[in-house]
Amino acid sequence: MLIRKVAVLGAGVMGAQIAAHCANAGLQVILFDLPAPAGPPDTVVEKAIAGLAKLDPAPLASRALAAAITPANYASDLARLGECELVIEAIAEKMAWKLDLYAKVAPHLAPGAVFASNTSGLSIARLAEGLPAALRPRFCGVHFFNPPRYMALVELIPAPDTDPALLDALEGWLTTRLGKRIVRARDTPNFIANRIGVFSVLAVMHHTTRLGLAFDEVDAITGPRIGRPKSATYRTADLVGLDTLAHVVGTMQDGLPDDPWHGHFALPGWLDTLIANGALGQKTQAGIYRKEGRQILVFEPAQLDYRAAAGEVAVEVAEILALRDPAEKLAGLAACAHPQAQLLWSSFRDVFHYCAYHLEHIADNARDVDSAMRWGFGWAQGPFETWQAAGWAEVAAAIREDIAAGRAMSDAPLPDWVFERDGVHAAGGSWSPAAAALQPRPALPVYGRQLQAERLVGEAPPERGETLWECGERGDGVRLWRLPALDAGIGVLSFKSKMHTVGGAVLEGVLEAVARAQRDLDGLVLWQPAPFSVGANLQQVGEACSAGEFARLEQTVARFQQAALALRHAQVPVVAAVEGMALAGGCEFLMHCAHRVLALESYVGLVEAGVGLIPAGGGSKQFALQAHRLAQRAAGGDVFPFIQRSFETIAKATVAKSAHEAVQLGFAAPGDDIVLHAQEVLYVALRRARALAEAGWHPPLPERAVVVAGRNGIATCELMLVNMAEGGFISAHDYKVAKAAATALCGGEVDTNARVSEQWILDVERALFVELLQTEATQQRIAHMLRTGKPLRN
Structure with missing residues (x-):
């Protein structure tokens, strides 16, 4: 699949960041949006491109890559779509809006171009109906996760008429060119990751209320302690946006009327209140959490107000979560009466139940579900992996018992295949209820390039060589x-x-x-x-x-x-x-x-400056060599201009x-x-x-005549340090460390433009390194780093 230029329709949060990641991959990108109501027509897109540089984490791997993105608008630039081999639609999740846009852009697409929607959960089949018949084989869903540069998952969803060969080629291209990890999803509401991930959030919210727990308390136990991201549950909702969460829940509510868990597809009243008040999460600086100065506050629904967040884990629950054996851990949570333990067991149980019941309808096999949750939600293990590691048969029996006792969120029975197997992942592949067999990993040529690909629990390990x-x-x-x-x-x-x-x-x-x-x-x-x-x-x-x-x-x-x-x-x-x-x-x-x-x-x-040292394994020497070579090609042959940036890089531990x-x-x-x-x-x-x-x-060959900046270079670096020290930006020991870095980069206390050998520079950096090691301040920095993992500014 040869794709040189990509068009992205929609310069909102997702559209602009998809464009940025395509630029990261060395592609030319045309970013479209509505013409501005006043002023230059491309103002909306130009602001979106400029805004990429302000986001953290950064969507662009280098700010210079923004130059690869060209602004355009629907009013005057649709003909430019004909230049593009791939067009990705990423406008708001409104079916009518998307279909209206499709009618406008379809006539301008190149004959062989791929057209894809980034919808997070709308029907791909329904969207395809808005396209000419000739375009439908080249249309599919390509659902990126936010932020697109960092989140590995892309869900690839075929429409009824999508050409299977195009899907294979697109999967290979997305994998190698954009660095994505692909899961093929069925065309069901919210596909796989959002379907399971949002259900998991709803399950935690349900059990939070049932057990009378606080939001920060729940986040303390549903994050890294169980292999989930630091944002856990309620902080994740703030990061995603409470309005976005409400939209996805609404899609499940409207699109899944027959789901046995349908009664739980609703937001709690307190969350509706936050949304109504404009507290949408991180993007509005207030949501379930709010920051005041350095203090983190958490919403308390009983008082409809915020309080200081604490989020402590009960001692007995912490002891269970510290267990290494997954079976002991899950059994310990189920047996423990503490509400925190019961929330965890109940949430695991209901997610396992939901995934097993719906597996046949939402995914080709269990591997796709587990991979989607690893790559799309940052779980260390997917739900089926967690279940299998904890003892498949024992957990299945416990779930069936809770269903019978009315403790589960739904009385839907577990599928028969659950009790006929001892897990879903094995050396031969992952279980597919639809095929009633294990399905091996995809055999596309692109996966032959992944020599040490990660494996799920129960799968055969990668080749050791x-x-x-x-x-x-x-x-x-x-x-x-x-x-x-x-x-x-x-x-x-x-x-x-x-x-x-x-x-x-x-x-x-x-x-x-x-x-x-x-x-x-x-x-x-x-x-x-x-x-x-x-x-x-x-x-x-x-x-x-x-x-x-x-x-x-x-x-x-x-x-x-x-x-x-x-x-x-x-x-x-x-x-x-x-x-x-x-x-x-x-x-x-x-x-x-x-x-x-x-x-x-x-x-x-x-x-090294972070622990009061300088590079002494040849790093300073390599920068000195770079400066020497660059100076040889520059007018005047002055080395120092090429040393200065290296000095700042080392001194600031960039x-x-x-x-x-x-x-x-x-x-x-x-x-x-x-x-x-x-x-x-x-x-x-x-x-x-x-x-x-x-x-x-x-x-x-070893360099024996490296031109170095010498004493004048050291002195020039010292001038910068004097100003920083007088301004209170660096300590006396920072000064000492930075001067040592300058001395090594400049070849030591030698004449400016002196010629020295590589070994000379190595000897200089080694001597300075050991000299710094003998200072009390550096020893304090090393001890502090070992103790806390953070640098000490002494």
Whole structure:
């Protein structure tokens, strides 16, 4: 499927952000909306594009990408739709409005263009009826979740006449080009994720009222403690928008009159009151929660007013939730009389009941339901996974007992297949009631690129590959392995440490793995699932500082530098495959590789300043090399202009918020690969390593004459620091750390424009690093970070 230009109809919240994510993928986008009632006709869209830069989290991976979005309006620009291979409608959820727009745009679509609706729950079949017969095979639902850049799920919903081949091609394109995870949904109201997710919210609300619990109390137990997002239940409602929640509930109420749970498809009176008063959630700064200064208030329906939020978890409930065994945990909740435990058991039970009853009608199989809830609502496990992990037969029996006793939200019986099986996920696939069989994962070619795709509970694990060599205990060291079926000549080097930190065993492992790759392989990929690496093992550093073992620490830093240089100067290409955080030493490792393949959501940075240190694994040296090369091509050959931004980046511990920003900040190179789907990073990196090897790649020679900014550069950086210190923006120790960063970047206390070797700069940064380690303030920062996970500003 070749798509170069996309049109998005509707510049509201979703439309503008879908356009932004298409721009993230390197596509040209035309964003349409109504002409402005006064002034330039494209004002509505221009404001929407400008507003993208103000949103947090940012819809654009780089603000510069906004230039890829062209404003347009329905009055004068419909002919431009003919330029686009894909047109996505994303206007308000009003059937009449959508059908009216379809009549206007259909004549202008290119003959082979795909037309899709981003509706969150309206009938795709009914929408298709508003299109010419010739266009219907190229029409379907493509439901993005908000915010489109960050939420992985896209529900793909066919209309009655949609061409099956088009759906397959579109699924592949959405997966690789936009980085999405696709679930095929049936054309039922609210499809899969919103149907189950909103029912889950309604179930929690029902049991909150029944058990007399407070909203903040419920949020304390329905968030991370049960594998759900921090926003839990009521904060999620505020984030989504209470009016939006009301709309989705209304769709269920109107479109599902025969649903056995229909009586519960209604909002509580207190929520109607909030909506009527304009308290719609986060977008109006007040909803179920409200912030006053630094204090968080929560709505109390009995008083129709707000109070300070507390949200404490009962001790006995916390103990149950801390249990590791899922069966013990769920059984403990069912047996515990505390209202908090009863809310959790009741909510789990009713969601399990609802999903089992409706599975045949809303999804092809149980995997689609669980995947939709993982990817669309951020659940750590889907409902069927949770049920299966807790003991399928035992939980089914408990649900049947509660139904018989009238404790469940509906008296609808569980389907017979529930009692005929011991779970829904197995090595052979996931259960489909319609097919009365297990269905394997989709076999589309695009999924062959996902070499380590996540698996649901009960599914076969991803291929582990062939281990070539490994070192260290289970929680440390590295593993060198390969995937012979794909490429036996390219090895993969993965860290086994927690958060993939770099300690002594990892350093020795990197050196040995590079040596083995040079001897036995054609190339090497440095990869591990997110995070890539959060840097040096700070625990080991802190313990060595406490013991006064600074000579040993200097040896470790020297070994770190040696490992980084081994990656840079290996006789086979080393490709870093990055997803998630790549911080401090992890960032330095990827900077030294021959090439980088980065997931769009890669967060890269040299953050050592946060603990009172500077980069000493070659990060400062790499920035100095970049400045040297850029200056050689610039008029006058002055190095410092190219050092200044690097200095600010290191001194402020700036972290790139996307792969695009990583390139802009100099952590990655313009020629590196940016991959939208994180689970394709390893595949692309293996292919890239093979291509480099086939092209006769050879390592760069060590630089022996790097022009550095020297004393004048250090002095110029110090002027900036003096102003910040006098203004009270930085502490005395911040000043000391930032000056050390400037000294390393500028090549040390040498003459301006002096020529030094790479090793000289490495020696400078290592000496400064160890000097900072010996200061009390840095030791305090390290201890505070280890204790709290937050930087100390001392």
